[in-house]
Amino acid sequence: MAKKTSDDPLAPVTIAVGQEGLLLDRAVADVVTAARAADADTDVRELTPDTLAPGTLAELVSPSLFAERKVVVVRDAQDLSADTVKDVKPYLAAPVEGITLVLLHAGGAKGKALLDAARKSGSREVACPKMTKPADRLAFVRAEFRTAGRSVTSEACQTLVDAIGSDLRELACACAQLAADVDGTIDEAVVARYYTGRAEATGFEVADLAVTGRATEALERLRWALAVGQPLPGITFALASGVRAIGKLATAPRGARTGDLAREFGMPPWKIDRVRQQMRGWTGDGVAVALRAVAEADAAVKGASADPAYALEKAVVIIARVAQSR
Amino acid sequence: MAVWDDLVGQGPVVEQLSAAARDADAFVTAAAAAHAEESVGHASRAAASKMTHAWLFTGPPGSGRSTAARAFAAALQCVNPDRTLGATPGCGFCDGCHTTLVGTHADVEVVATDQLSIGVKDTRDLVRRSSLSPSGGRWQVIVLEDADRLTEGAGNVLLKAVEEPAPRTVWLLCAPSLEDVLPTIRSRCRHLNLRTPPVEAVADVLVRRDGIEPELAAAVARATQGHIGRARRLATDERARSRRATVLRLPLQLGDIGGCLRAAQSLVDSATEDAKQVAEESDAKETEELRAALGAAPGGSSRMPRGTAGAMKDLADRQKRRATRTQRDTLDLALVDLAGFYRDVLAVQLGTSAPVANAEVRDVIDRLASSCRPENTLRRIEAILACREALASNVAPLLAVEAMTMALRGG
Numbered sequence: 001m002a003k004k005t006s007d008d009p010l011a012p013v014t015i016a017v018g019q020e021g022l023l024l025d026r027a028v029a030d031v032v033t034a035a036r037a038a039d040a041d042t043d044v045r046e047l048t049p050d051t052l053a054p055g056t057l058a059e060l061v062s063p064s065l066f067a068e069r070k071v072v073v074v075r076d077a078q079d080l081s082a083d084t085v086k087d088v089k090p091y092l093a094a095p096v097e098g099i100t101l102v103l104l105h106a107g108g109a110k111g112k113a114l115l116d117a118a119r120k121s122g123s124r125e126v127a128c129p130k131m132t133k134p135a136d137r138l139a140f141v142r143a144e145f146r147t148a149g150r151s152v153t154s155e156a157c158q159t160l161v162d163a164i165g166s167d168l169r170e171l172a173c174a175c176a177q178l179a180a181d182v183d184g185t186i187d188e189a190v191v192a193r194y195y196t197g198r199a200e201a202t203g204f205e206v207a208d209l210a211v212t213g214r215a216t217e218a219l220e221r222l223r224w225a226l227a228v229g230q231p232l233p234g235i236t237f238a239l240a241s242g243v244r245a246i247g248k249l250a251t252a253p254r255g256a257r258t259g260d261l262a263r264e265f266g267m268p269p270w271k272i273d274r275v276r277q278q279m280r281g282w283t284g285d286g287v288a289v290a291l292r293a294v295a296e297a298d299a300a301v302k303g304a305s306a307d308p309a310y311a312l313e314k315a316v317v318i319i320a321r322v323a324q325s326r
Numbered sequence: 327m328a329v330w331d332d333l334v335g336q337g338p339v340v341e342q343l344s345a346a347a348r349d350a351d352a353f354v355t356a357a358a359a360a361h362a363e364e365s366v367g368h369a370s371r372a373a374a375s376k377m378t379h380a381w382l383f384t385g386p387p388g389s390g391r392s393t394a395a396r397a398f399a400a401a402l403q404c405v406n407p408d409r410t411l412g413a414t415p416g417c418g419f420c421d422g423c424h425t426t427l428v429g430t431h432a433d434v435e436v437v438a439t440d441q442l443s444i445g446v447k448d449t450r451d452l453v454r455r456s457s458l459s460p461s462g463g464r465w466q467v468i469v470l471e472d473a474d475r476l477t478e479g480a481g482n483v484l485l486k487a488v489e490e491p492a493p494r495t496v497w498l499l500c501a502p503s504l505e506d507v508l509p510t511i512r513s514r515c516r517h518l519n520l521r522t523p524p525v526e527a528v529a530d531v532l533v534r535r536d537g538i539e540p541e542l543a544a545a546v547a548r549a550t551q552g553h554i555g556r557a558r559r560l561a562t563d564e565r566a567r568s569r570r571a572t573v574l575r576l577p578l579q580l581g582d583i584g585g586c587l588r589a590a591q592s593l594v595d596s597a598t599e600d601a602k603q604v605a606e607e608s609d610a611k612e613t614e615e616l617r618a619a620l621g622a623a624p625g626g627s628s629r630m631p632r633g634t635a636g637a638m639k640d641l642a643d644r645q646k647r648r649a650t651r652t653q654r655d656t657l658d659l660a661l662v663d664l665a666g667f668y669r670d671v672l673a674v675q676l677g678t679s680a681p682v683a684n685a686e687v688r689d690v691i692d693r694l695a696s697s698c699r700p701e702n703t704l705r706r707i708e709a710i711l712a713c714r715e716a717l718a719s720n721v722a723p724l725l726a727v728e729a730m731t732m733a734l735r736g737g
Contacts, residue, residue, distance in 0.1 A: 233722070240725045244587060251584025284583040288732035295729035298721045 009034035011124035012095035015103045018128030022168045024104050027126040039069040049079040054087050061096045070099050077103040078111030092121040137161050144175035155188040165199030201225040203238030211242045211278045215320035232301035240294045245275045247287040286322035293318040328418020329397040334531045335523035347401035347415045350377040378516045380488050380497040385520030388553025391500040392471045399434050399467040400426035433460040438471040441647045449480040453487040456495045466495040473499035474506035481508040488514045522552040573660045574687050586731040594724045601652040609645045665710045671695045672703045702737035709733035
C-alpha cells in the first residue's frame with residue numbers, strides 16, 4: 001500500500017513517486033477529495049508536460065479574485081522540459097496558500113533534479129511503486145477488503161490473485177465488485193463462483209514444480225502456461241535452467257558457503273538455498289537424462305515436431321520422474 | 327594450367343572443366359569471327375560441346391568447391407593470346423584470369439553470404455544481373471558459393487533463370503552435397519563432385535603455396551583430414567591452434583555432471599566470444615557508416631533524421647544474424663574436431679591401420695580406447711552429430727551442447 005510520510009493530504013506540495021497507475025490515481029484522488037471536503041468549489045487542473053509551458057504554472061497559482069482553493073496536478077513530471085522545471089523549482093520552496101500542487105513522478109533517473117528539489121523542500125511524498133512480488137499483491141488484496149470493511153480468508157485472496165494476475169487495477173476492481181456483491185465473509189467458494197482459472201503461469205513455475213517431482217501439478221501449470229500464451233522456447237529455457245542449476249550444485253563441494261556458491265555459479269543466494277531444497281532425490285544420471293529430454297523438447301518447439309505441447313509435457317514428466325530417482 | 331593449381335587432388339574434375347573451358351572459348355571465338363564477317367544470325371553451340379550453362383559443384387567441406395568454381399570462371403574469362411595456338415584457357419596471368427581470381431572482373435559475380443541464409447530479395451537481384459550481356463564480350467559468370475543457404479523461396483526464384491539463362495550467362499553453384507539443393511535446381515545443373523583431397527596433397531600445397539614448414543604442414547593436414555582452408559588456418563593462426571587444443575582436452579573434463587556443464591559452458595562461451603570479436607571489428611564501423619550515409623551528425627548520440635529508423639534496424643538485424651552465424655560456425659568447428667577425436671578412439675579400438683589424426687593427444691586417445699568399448703565410442707560420435715543437427719535447427723546452443731556432453735559422459 002502507499003506509504004505516506006505526512007498524512008495531511010492538503011500539504012502544499014505532494015509528490016507521488018512510482019509507476020503504478022492505480023496508486024498514482026489514488027494519491028491524486030485523496031488530495032482532491034480532501035480539498036473538496038474543505039471547499040466544495042475547489043478548482044482541479046490536470047496538466048501534462050506538453051500543456052505546462054514555462055509561465056503556465058505562475059499563471060495558475062496566482063491569487064484569484066474569488067480566493068478559491070485550487071488543486072494543480074502535474075502528470076509525468078519527469079518529462080517536464082528544463083525551462084518548466086526552472087519555473088517549478090522556486091515555487092516548491094515558496095508555495096502559495098490555498099494551492100495544492102500534486103506532482104506525479106515516475107521515479108528513476110529521468111527528471112531527478114525536480115524530485116530532489118521537491119524532497120528537499122519537505123513535500124509530502126506518496127510512494128506508488130509497481131508491485132512485483134506475489135506477496136505484495138496478496139497484501140494489497142487483503143488491504144482492499146479491509147478498507148471496504150470486509151473479512152476475507154487468505155485462501156480467497158490467493159485464489160483471486162491467481163485468477164486475475166498482476167494488474168493492480170483489475171485486482172482492485174475485482175475486490176470492489178466482490179465487496180459490493182457478496183454478503184458476509186468472503187471465502188474461497190465465493191471467489192471461485194466469480195473467478196476461476198489462472199491468469200498467469202510462467203515457465204519458471206513449471207520448472208520449479210517439475211524438478212521437485214510434482215508431476216501432476218507441473219503438468220497442470222504447463223497447460224495453464226500454454227493456455228495463457230507463454231512463448232514455448234521460454235518454457236524450455238526455464239526447464240533447462242532449473243535442471244542445470246541442480247546439476248551445478250549437485251557436484252559442488254558439500255560444505256561450501258552459500259555466498260561462495262552464488263558467486264561461482266552466478267545465481268543469487270536465495271536461489272542457491274532453493275535449489276538445495278529441490279536437489280533431494282536427484283542423481284547425476286538423472287540430471288543427464290533430464291537435460292537431454294529438455295534438449296529434445298527445445299528442438300521440438302523450434303519446429304522439429306508437429307506437436308510441441310506434447311514434447312513439453314513429455315519433458316516435464318521425465319524431469320519429474322528422475323527427480324525422485326533416489 | 328595456372329588457375330587449376332589451387333585445386334588439390336581433383337584430377338578428373340580439372341580435366342572436365344578445362345575441356346569445357348576450351349569448348350566455351352571456341353564458341354566465343356567463332357561467334358566473334360561470325361560477327362566480324364557481319365553474317366547476321368546466332369552462332370549455335372556445337373552439339374558435342376562440353377560446355378553448359380549451369381554447373382553444380384559438390385564435395386565435402388574443404389575440398390575446394392568455391393576454388394573450383396572461381397578457377398573455372400577465370401578460365402572462361404581467359405584472354406591469353408596463346409589460346410589461338412592451342413593453349414588451354416586458364417593461364418592465370420592474363421587480364422581475364424587475374425581479375426577474376428582477385429574478384430574484380432566485371433562479368434563475374436561471386437555471391438557469398440555471412441548470414442544464415444540467402445533470401446528471396448537478394449536472389450531477385452541476382453536473376454536481374456544474370457540477364458545482362460557480358461561487358462567483356464565473353465561470359466557473364468555468376469558464382470553462388472553457398473547454394474545450400476538458399477531458402478526454399480529463393481531457390482524457386484532462381485529456377486527459371488538457371489533453366490534458360492541469357493545466351494552468355496553461366497551459373498556456378500556450390501553446395502556440400504546434392505541433397506542441400508532443391509531437386510528442381512539440381513536437375514537443371516551439370517553436377518561435378520569433388521573428393522576429399524589426400525592428406526599428402528594438402529600438406530604439399532601448404533608447403534608449396536603458403537611456405538609452411540613441412541613438419542607443421544603434415545601435422546595440420548593430418549589433423550584437419552583434408553580440409554585445406556582449415557589446415558592453413560591452423561598452420562598460420564596461433565589462436566585457432568590453442569582453441570583446438572582446448573576442445574581436444576574436453577573429453578577429459580567429463581568426469582561428473584558439474585564437469586560436463588562447465589565444459590559445455592566454456593565451449594559456448596568461447597564461441598560467443600568469437601562472435602563478439604567479429605562483431606566488434608565490423609559492427610560499429612558499419613553502423614557509423616550507415617549513420618553518415620543517412621545524414622546524421624557524427625558522434626553516437628545525435629538524433630537520426632526522420633524516416634531512417636527502418637534502415638538502421640535492418641542493419642542491426644543483419645548484424646545480429648551474422649553474429650548467430652559466427653557463433654554457430656565456431657561451435658560447429660569445435661564439434662567437428664571433437665568428432666575427429668572420437669574417430670581416432672574408434673580407430674584405435676578397432677585396431678585399424680588408419681592413421682591417428684590427433685597425434686598430439688595420442689596418450690588420451692589410448693587411455694579412452696582401453697577404458698570403453700567401440701559401441702560406446704560410436705554412441706558418442708552419434709551424440710556429437712546429433713548436437714550439430716540440433717544447433718542447425720536452432721536449439722539453444724548451451725542446451726544442445728550440454729545434452730551432448732552428458733551423452734559423451736554416459737557413453
